[in-house]
Amino acid sequence: MSPPDQPLERVAIAVVEHQGRYLVGTRRADQALAGRAEFPGGRCLPGEEGAACALRECREEAGLSVAAVGKLCELGHSYPHGMLHLEFWLCHLEPGEDPTRASGGFRWLPADSLKSLDFPEANRAVLEILAAGNRSAS
Numbered sequence: 001m002s003p004p005d006q007p008l009e010r011v012a013i014a015v016v017e018h019q020g021r022y023l024v025g026t027r028r029a030d031q032a033l034a035g036r037a038e039f040p041g042g043r044c045l046p047g048e049e050g051a052a053c054a055l056r057e058c059r060e061e062a063g064l065s066v067a068a069v070g071k072l073c074e075l076g077h078s079y080p081h082g083m084l085h086l087e088f089w090l091c092h093l094e095p096g097e098d099p100t101r102a103s104g105g106f107r108w109l110p111a112d113s114l115k116s117l118d119f120p121e122a123n124r125a126v127l128e129i130l131a132a133g134n135r136s137a138s
Contacts, residue, residue, distance in 0.1 A: 008076065008083050008084065008085040009043060009082050009083065009084050009085070010043065010044040010050070010053075010084075010087075011041060011042060011043055011044065011053075011084050011085065011086045011087070012042070012044055012050040012051070012052075012053035012054040012057065012087045012089060013039045013040070013041030013054060013057075013086060013087065013088045013089065013126075014040045014054040014055065014058040014066055014068075014089055014091045015039050015072055015088050015089065015090050015126060015130070016039070016062075016066050016091045016092070016093070017090065017091070017092060018092065018093050018099050018108065019099075020110060020111060021108040021109055021110055022039070022108065022109055022110075022111060022114060023039065023040060023058075023062060023064070023102060023106050023107075023108060024037055024038070024039060024107060024108075024109050024114070024117065025037070025038050025040065025061070025062070025104060025105045025106040025107070026038065026105055032081040032082075035118070036118050036119060036120050037117035037118055037119045037123075038119070038120070038123075039088075039123075040054075040057050040058040040062045040104075040106065041053075041054055041058075041061075042060075042061070050074075050087035050089065051068040051071075051087075051089055053087075054066075054068060054087070054089040054091065055067070055068060055091070058091065061104050061106070062102050062103060062104050062106040063101055063102065063103035063104065064093060064097055064099070064101060064102055064106075065093070065094040065097050066091040066092060066093055066094060066097070067091060067092055068089045068091050069090045069091060069092055070089070070090055071087060071088070071089055071090075072088040072089065072129055072130075073088050073125050073126055073129060074087045074088070075122065075125055077121065077122035079120075079121075079122075084122065086122055088123075088125075088126040111130055111131070111133075112131075114127055114131070115131055
């Protein structure tokens with residue numbers, strides 16, 4: 001486990017919805033939690049707001065421009081590789097963005113298939129929100 005005095009690492013995740021489908025990828029072999037399903041996201045830069053980070057990470061990882069609709073949930077989670085503070089942001093494609101341009105191994109999957117994927121434990125709360133059909137962000 002991580003030492004208790006280890007600082008929280010801020011992470012923002014873009015939960016991108018388009019026509020009832022969600023943008024999902026697979027973590028690379030050189031990443032923590034390799035092979036697990038993931039939404040685009042990553043570490044926040046110093047001073048970077050969570051929504052801005054989620055949008056930037058989606059652009060960098062999946063090649064898509066998205067807009068944040070609102071925060072789905074926020075939580076802390078401890079993994080062997082670190083303590084994380086996660087923000088999950090519901091996002092939609094920017095007007096005119098072509099969903100088929102998704103790159104980096106990301107693909108569009110129906111909401112009802114998400115719970116069957118091997119997401120990291122910290123994603124459980126957002127998967128429950130999506131499964132309940134409660135996609136209205138706060």
